[in-house]
Amino acid sequence: MSIVVRDVREHELDSVLALNNAAGPAILPLDAAKLRSFFDTAEYFRVAERDGTLAGFLVGFGSTAAHDSDNFAWFRARHEHFFYIDRIVVASRRRGGGVGRALYADVQSYAELRYPQLFCEVLLEGGADHALLFHGSFGFREVGQNVMHGGHRAAMLMKDLCSYAWVRDTYGDALPDAPWLLQPRLHAPPAHRPTGTCA
Template sequence: MSIVVRDVREHELDSVLALNNAAGPAILPLDAARLRRFFDHAEYFRIAERDGTMAGFLIGLASTAEHDSSNFRWFHERYPDFFYIDRIVVASRRRGGGVGRALYADAQSYSELRYPQMACEVFLEGANDPVLLFHGSFGFREVGQHVMPGSGIRAAMLMKSLCSYPWVRETYGDALPDTPWILQPRQAPAAQHRPTGTA
């Protein structure tokens, strides 16, 4: 069956929370209040459905977002403009079935019109070679490592240059066409979105 990627809906937050907190040590746990802040403020918050069931989700933020993650701050201190993937989670029974690639492809389609790079991190604790390989096969490269305060978890900090961005920026500047597939994927209730096409 096909994978459908769409905006998250408010009534699905409990399911998103359960999916996140069942993901294991490769994903930091969430509580309901923090997840609600993502729902209210994240620029990008979409889920993937397979066979009509939630199979995964991805949360992304602009480099200008107010976000207390030390990993986000690491990128913010070094790069002026990027789209940050705070977390991607795929249900254990759906891993290896293309859900992660569908979410990343959708996030890239959104971000390459607005940002020169995508950023994310992969924890280096445990057996995370498949996750690093996945990101490498999707074009991410390690640009450094960061040890998270408090937890001591070491993360590989990954960046991917978005090759379409320079052309889009040169051709359209601050005025992307008013076409449905280009619009913001969601309008978070309290978000302060960057204007469409603004660098």
């Protein structure tokens, strides 16, 4: 039973919306217009398939994006150059089966070539221990908390991407021409690559 991670397709947006809004209190609900804006503007919007069915998705933005998330703004007020995971959703019947880990491995392999840090948040209402443990096992650490406009409190998490400095110093803005290095979404804005080091 293999997991395939690939770019989302436009005709799948209704299924992605249903998956998001069935995820429970740990994921904020979306409407069709907001999901469409993600499709049009997100630098990274990929789905995971397991046994040929949609099993999860992940949406992410580079730090220069025109993204209106409270938590994205919190990170941008404190950091210049990063990649932000807006949301990851795994179908309830697929949780614990490696789908989340496959999506995180994929987004990290994308981000670490272009950004020095990876950010996300975990909503703290309704039992967040499993989500915090999941992120901690990937090397994320809490760097603060944010109370969002709706009153939700989020743990703000960061992971240093230590491969970034070597890639930047070796290749600068000209990554090799290899298919696996292509940006996941051809219409996504190019990533900006300033100097910086991994702590």
